[in-house]
Amino acid sequence: MKQLLILSGKGGTGKTTIASAFIKLAGAKAFADCDVDAPNLHLVLQQAVQPKRTDYYGMGKGFIDIDQCSDCGFCAENCRFAAIKWDNTYYQVDYYACEGCGVCVEICPVQAVSLKPDIAGEITLYANATVFSTAQLKMGSGTSGKLVSAVKKEMQMAAPEDAELAIIDGSPGIGCPVIASLSGVDMVLIVTEPSLSGISDMERIIRTAAKFQLKMAVCINKYDTNLSNTQKIEAICEELNLPCVGRIPFDTEAVKAINKGQSIIDIDCAAGRSVKEVFNNAIQVLNNSGGI
Amino acid sequence: MGPTKMKIAVLSGKGGTGKTFIAVNLAAAAQNATYLDCDIEEPNGHLFFKPANLQSEKVTVGIPFVAEKLCTGCRQCVEFCRFNALAYANNKLLIFDEVCHSCGGCILFCPEQALTEKAKVIGEVQRGISENVTVLTGMLNTGEPSGVPIIKKLLEKTATDDGLAVIDCPPGSACVVMESIRDADYCLLVAEPTLFGLHNLQMVWELVRLFEKPYGVVLNKCLDGDNPAEEFCREKQLKVLAKIAFDADLGRLNSNGIIAFRANQKYQKQFAQLLQAITREVQHETAVNP
Amino acid sequence: MKIALPVDSNSRETGICPSFGRAPYFLIYETETKKSTFIDNSAIASQGGAGIKAAQVIIDQGATILITPRCGENAAEVITAAGIKIYKSASDSVADNIAAFTQGKLTVLEEIHPGLHRHGAN
Numbered sequence: 001m002k003q004l005l006i007l008s009g010k011g012g013t014g015k016t017t018i019a020s021a022f023i024k025l026a027g028a029k030a031f032a033d034c035d036v037d038a039p040n041l042h043l044v045l046q047q048a049v050q051p052k053r054t055d056y057y058g059m060g061k062g063f064i065d066i067d068q069c070s071d072c073g074f075c076a077e078n079c080r081f082a083a084i085k086w087d088n089t090y091y092q093v094d095y096y097a098c099e100g101c102g103v104c105v106e107i108c109p110v111q112a113v114s115l116k117p118d119i120a121g122e123i124t125l126y127a128n129a130t131v132f133s134t135a136q137l138k139m140g141s142g143t144s145g146k147l148v149s150a151v152k153k154e155m156q157m158a159a160p161e162d163a164e165l166a167i168i169d170g171s172p173g174i175g176c177p178v179i180a181s182l183s184g185v186d187m188v189l190i191v192t193e194p195s196l197s198g199i200s201d202m203e204r205i206i207r208t209a210a211k212f213q214l215k216m217a218v219c220i221n222k223y224d225t226n227l228s229n230t231q232k233i234e235a236i237c238e239e240l241n242l243p244c245v246g247r248i249p250f251d252t253e254a255v256k257a258i259n260k261g262q263s264i265i266d267i268d269c270a271a272g273r274s275v276k277e278v279f280n281n282a283i284q285v286l287n288n289s290g291g292i
Numbered sequence: 293m294g295p296t297k298m299k300i301a302v303l304s305g306k307g308g309t310g311k312t313f314i315a316v317n318l319a320a321a322a323q324n325a326t327y328l329d330c331d332i333e334e335p336n337g338h339l340f341f342k343p344a345n346l347q348s349e350k351v352t353v354g355i356p357f358v359a360e361k362l363c364t365g366c367r368q369c370v371e372f373c374r375f376n377a378l379a380y381a382n383n384k385l386l387i388f389d390e391v392c393h394s395c396g397g398c399i400l401f402c403p404e405q406a407l408t409e410k411a412k413v414i415g416e417v418q419r420g421i422s423e424n425v426t427v428l429t430g431m432l433n434t435g436e437p438s439g440v441p442i443i444k445k446l447l448e449k450t451a452t453d454d455g456l457a458v459i460d461c462p463p464g465s466a467c468v469v470m471e472s473i474r475d476a477d478y479c480l481l482v483a484e485p486t487l488f489g490l491h492n493l494q495m496v497w498e499l500v501r502l503f504e505k506p507y508g509v510v511l512n513k514c515l516d517g518d519n520p521a522e523e524f525c526r527e528k529q530l531k532v533l534a535k536i537a538f539d540a541d542l543g544r545l546n547s548n549g550i551i552a553f554r555a556n557q558k559y560q561k562q563f564a565q566l567l568q569a570i571t572r573e574v575q576h577e578t579a580v581n582p
Numbered sequence: 583m584k585i586a587l588p589v590d591s592n593s594r595e596t597g598i599c600p601s602f603g604r605a606p607y608f609l610i611y612e613t614e615t616k617k618s619t620f621i622d623n624s625a626i627a628s629q630g631g632a633g634i635k636a637a638q639v640i641i642d643q644g645a646t647i648l649i650t651p652r653c654g655e656n657a658a659e660v661i662t663a664a665g666i667k668i669y670k671s672a673s674d675s676v677a678d679n680i681a682a683f684t685q686g687k688l689t690v691l692e693e694i695h696p697g698l699h700r701h702g703a704n
Binding site: 009010011012013016037038040043044059060078080081096097099100101102103106107137139140141142172173174175176179193194195196197198200201204207208225226229252255256258259261 | 305306307308309312333334336339340354372374375393394395396397400401432434435436437438439440462463464465466467468469470484485486487488491492495498499502515517518520540543544546547548549
């Protein structure tokens with residue numbers, strides 16, 4: 001089963017809109033939402049079955065037993081994350097700042113501190129004829145790379161035998177979750193928009209993805225909002241020897257479709273027509289056995 | 293605008309709603325202000341401000357360094373490290389800088405004191421001036437696990453400032469966002485009129501209430517027709533401070549990195565009004581909750 | 583000598599696990615006694631650095647050979663530092679891989695994939 005990941009660097013360029021269109025166009029039997037911080041794919045691809053929900057455990061959080069605590073303050077002094085504070089009555093761990101390193105546990109002279117298991121999110125898997133894996137990271141959690149890997153793994157394990165292509169909706173940025181989503185995929189499609197921010201973020205994500213051995217392609221969404229920047233992007237792609245698989249116009253009909261929970265190819269609109277061409281070109285790149 | 297000591301955090305949950313557009317223009321609308329770009333993975337404010345007189349400061353975290361002669365191979369550090377940044381093979385301690393979360397534990401607990409700290413650069417903070425705005429940009433190096441130290445550095449730099457600070461937050465609601473709003477006096481939630489926008493607005497709404505921050509909403513990119521975010525605000529009685537209509541001309545200005553407040557009278561007025569509205573809210577809040 | 587293989591379960595019919603760092607178990611095969619032992623991979627619960635921890639696990643078991651479909655660069659660094667040779671698995675079957683290794687038919691694993699945490703430079 002080949003895996004196509006959709007990334008953007010910048011948020012709001014249209015990753016999820018395009019991913020949902022690709023899933024429908026490909027008739028993909030396996031897909032995943034790796035934007036675990038702010039998942040949106042499920043809003044457009046409503047599922048009929050009851051999902052399997054799994055708790056995702058994070059690092060563990062420090063907990064001070066105030067009955068045992070001798071108020072020495074060693075834990076607070078040595079916490080590099082400023083996660084332990086004196087509360088006027090006792091020392092307390094700031095749940096959101098705590099990174100679960102365990103220094104407080106080890107340093108406490110009276111063994112008053114322990115690490116408690118922490119549910120940092122939830123993985124949801126819809127599995128019947130198609131498989132959809134997604135997750136939601138709890139607010140304030142960090143290091144979601146592992147959760148992204150878990151989402152992909154759930155999809156891979158539950159995917160039907162005859163699933164040929166999996167589509168993965170990625171997260172914005174260039175951090176750990178993005179790196180985790182890149183691992184093991186066959187191709188990444190970078191969705192960008194013709195703004196200075198979009199170009200800057202596109203260049204950062206290209207540099208990040210280039211460290212992996214995989215095929216890369218770029219498509220320009222809302223291209224007609226700034227034609228000169230669109231041309232700039234196409235020139236950058238040519239310079240970097242990256243295939244530009246198409247342009248999609250800004251389309252208010254697309255917004256209307258999304259707000260109804262539909263994909264842009266479910267209605268007749270300009271964006272929908274263009275995304276079909278982008279899809280065909282992207283698949284060609286994916287199946288191209290030669291180098292890019 | 294008189295000098296008001298105030299920290300406004302602009303956040304949205306979802307990327308691309310216009311956080312940077314609003315944060316940049318709010319800062320531009322003040323008599324003088326500091327703009328902090330806390331979106332350290334993809335900072336964009338500097339593309340609009342094009343700050344001059346740039347000064348850069350590296351941000352480092354502490355990483356363990358082993359004095360091999362002192363190491364006895366007891367492996368206490370390997371067993372202690374919850375991030376698996378240490379391994380012991382062939383009588384040598386291996387340290388993985390990019391996996392280390394700089395908790396300092398291994399250094400503290402080594403019975404032979406064979407571990408000391410060295411600095412590792414994880415990013416930088418850039419400072420520059422653009423007319424009335426001091427621009428502070430945080431940048432995280434690719435793949436680093438945590439940008440929190442950079443955000444802390446950015447906020448440290450404005451801790452003693454008396455004037456207005458506008459904090460451009462990262463998207464989402466993860467720990468970097470929490471760090472960005474920690475010191476904020478007011479949170480401005482930016483929402484776009486789509487289903488996705490609404491879903492993510494709900495997330496940051498929960499976040500600001502958890503941190504007990506006063507907040508208000510700006511509805512951005514408003515089109516004719518359904519606005520799920522607006523309906524939500526009406527239903528849950530969230531205060532909407534401004535509605536900015538979708539405007540192709542504005543889109544073009546933004547995509548070319550032009551600050552609307554400085555280029556266009558209509559936006560000059562709109563942002564001056566928004567800043568006034570926020571100031572009123574903060575002053576009201578201070579009066580009610582001193 | 584001891585050969586380590588990442589496996590999906592701790593039963594005799596188990597197949598090779600596609601991941602090294604997060605394999606639920608390792609099978610340790612003793613070539614002299616022809617005995618197999620399953621050991622839990624404690625790295626599986628790790629937030630990050632799973633490959634590093636898994637490498638430590640097989641080093642501590644005294645393995646000198648690792649047969650795996652994939653290996654990340656951090657794990658590879660630890661494993662190589664310990665003098666363990668990494669071979670690329672040829673199929674999903676434990677028995678076939680051990681036989682292939684014994685007959686000298688397995689190749690050294692060349693493609694080490696980047697770690698899930700990257701080195702500095704922008």
